[in-house]
Amino acid sequence: MKGTIVxxxxxxxxxxxxxxxxxxxxxxxxxDYQYIVFVHKSIENLQFKLNLRIIYVDKSSPIKRVLWDAFxxxxxLKLNNIIPIASVSLQNTSFRINNDCPxxxxxxxxxxxxxxxWTALSYxxxxxxxxxxxxxxxxxxxYFDEFTEIFVQLKCTKDAxxxxxxxxxxxxxxxxPSIYLPExxxxxxxFIDNQKLNIFFPATPYSYKNHSILIKTFKYIDILxxxxxxxxxxxxxxxxxxxxxxxxxxxxxxxxxKHSEVVCLYTKLDVLVFPSFLESFGLPLIEAASFxxxxxxxxxxxxxxxxKDYSGATFVKYNDYHKWGKELLRLSFExxxxxxxxxxxxxxxxxxxxxxxEKKICNYNAK
Numbered sequence: 001m002k003g004t005i006v007x008x009x010x011x012x013x014x015x016x017x018x019x020x021x022x023x024x025x026x027x028x029x030x031x032d033y034q035y036i037v038f039v040h041k042s043i044e045n046l047q048f049k050l051n052l053r054i055i056y057v058d059k060s061s062p063i064k065r066v067l068w069d070a071f072x073x074x075x076x077l078k079l080n081n082i083i084p085i086a087s088v089s090l091q092n093t094s095f096r097i098n099n100d101c102p103x104x105x106x107x108x109x110x111x112x113x114x115x116x117x118w119t120a121l122s123y124x125x126x127x128x129x130x131x132x133x134x135x136x137x138x139x140x141x142x143y144f145d146e147f148t149e150i151f152v153q154l155k156c157t158k159d160a161x162x163x164x165x166x167x168x169x170x171x172x173x174x175x176x177p178s179i180y181l182p183e184x185x186x187x188x189x190x191f192i193d194n195q196k197l198n199i200f201f202p203a204t205p206y207s208y209k210n211h212s213i214l215i216k217t218f219k220y221i222d223i224l225x226x227x228x229x230x231x232x233x234x235x236x237x238x239x240x241x242x243x244x245x246x247x248x249x250x251x252x253x254x255x256x257x258k259h260s261e262v263v264c265l266y267t268k269l270d271v272l273v274f275p276s277f278l279e280s281f282g283l284p285l286i287e288a289a290s291f292x293x294x295x296x297x298x299x300x301x302x303x304x305x306x307x308k309d310y311s312g313a314t315f316v317k318y319n320d321y322h323k324w325g326k327e328l329l330r331l332s333f334e335x336x337x338x339x340x341x342x343x344x345x346x347x348x349x350x351x352x353x354x355x356x357x358e359k360k361i362c363n364y365n366a367k
Contacts, residue, residue, distance in 0.1 A: 001051075003085035005357070006077065007037040010059040010068060011091045015204050016283065018043075020090055020108060023178050027350030028052060031358075036082070038073065066139065069095035086361050093136070094143035102360040103143070106151045106175075106353075108280040111208075112137040113160040141165055149360060151175045151353055153281040156301035175353045177281055179344045181290065184264035187254065196228045196250075197332050198269040200288075202262050205239035208278035210298070215242050216321040217328065222246045224325075227332040232269060234262070266291040270336050273328075274298065277318040282306055289313070289342035296327050312339030 012021045021039065025047050028035060034051050041056045055076075059068040074096050077084065086102045089095055092109040144165075150172040152158050162169045192198055203209040214231065230250045233240065237253050257265075262284075266272075272288035274297040282302055288295055289310040297303040298318035307313040316323045 001034050002032040003361075004034045004036055004082055005086045005088060006073070006082070006084040006097065007035060007088045007090060008069070008073060008095050009090040010038045010040055010057050011065050013040050013042060013060060016280070017091065017108065019283075020106060020177070022046070023350060024090060024106075025049070025052065027178070027354065029351075029354050031354075033085075036084075065093075069093060069139070071096070074098055085365075086357060088357070093139045094141065094148070096143050100145070100147065102147045102149065102357070102364050103145070104149045104151065104357060104360075105140070107140070107157070107161060108153065109136065109140075110157065110160075110278045110280055112140060113157070113164050114278055137164070147360075147364065149173065149356065151356075153177055154302055154305050156305055157280060173353070173356055176349050177283065178349050179283075179286060179290075181263050181287060181344075182260040184267055185258065185260035186264055187257065187261045190254070192268050193230065196230050197271065197328075197336075199229060199231045199271045199273055199328075200265055200269040200293075201231065201273050201275075202234045202257070202265075202284050203274075203276065205235040208276060210275040210277055210318060211235075211240050213275045213319060213321055213324060214273065215240070215244065217324040218246055218249045219244050220321055221325040221329055222248050224329055225249070225332045226329075229328070229332065231273075232265065263287070266293060270294070271296065271331055273324075274303065275316075275318055275324065279303070285313075286342065286344065289339075290344050292338040292341045294331065294337060294339065296324065307342075310339070310342045 009021045012018050028049055030051065034053065036053045036055060038055045038057050040060055041058045046054055059065050059072065078098060083099055084097060084101060087097050088104045090106045092105065092107050094105060150161060150167065152161060152172060152174060153176060155174055158172045158174055161167060161172055205211060225248045228248045230252060232252045232254055234254050234257050236255055266288050272284060272293050272295045274282060274285055274295065277298055277300060279302045285295060285297060285303060285306045289307060289312065292312060295313045297313060297315055299315035300318060303315060314327055316327055
């Protein structure tokens, strides 16, 4: 073995963050390095690799995570007599080890980069954004050094990262996530009325996913619709605040779906809406575009970049329910339509990430 690369993924448990962990391990090369990956104790079904060692830990709470990044992981390495030749964080923040070496951060938490207007937030949101924007920013850069390299998913994220952290742009690399579409599998017991305009928003119920703008929009357009609407959400009713009852609009709460069930819904539903105002990529955008679905998305850099080659996208200011209403009314009056499918190209992805890691290790050792 050439040496050990230690990977911190102890806080990745759900959603897109967990997808990053699975894709990282799936793409892990059969080379002469040993990879020690720290993951949360709840993680299952990780691929077996001869040069991969998985260590299960419970370090996901904020305090546990801070202590783990600062002391715990370093102490574990010391107790096990391991001196890594490189370190990789898959969870945005830097962490400390006992020796100098190339260190890499896969950055996918956009809140520290986002210029949010604090006056528009509730008290609870202010607390959450203070933690994520101010404190989180500190922990991202806490252990930056001259050997730190950053991986992001989009150019707009790279530009924002360089500006926010005053970081050398030559050490920030754009690595697209892998786009994998499994065979569609029907959601058991789900009936879809094709006489309605069926809208899909696959997203976790975080505040920045912006489900609330859809509720405001529905209140505005309910009595104006020509065609009834059904909105399908991948969460539960208790997770979305909806004080209204609608005459011409139904909301179906599907709960958490398997990826294969999400793909199946792309083939059966009529429109994807994506009002999120904070995304590192927005995977459903490119997935839905590959099926030719009409898409209404927030008019923000991430969506523009992901869908720049797709003719079926309409962009709307994320917090303007009148504009969202206008587009949904238009679709309710028009015949249902599909667009030319967006071809999913294999851009620089995980193989490129591993090549960069290898190159930086070689350059470091040559000094």
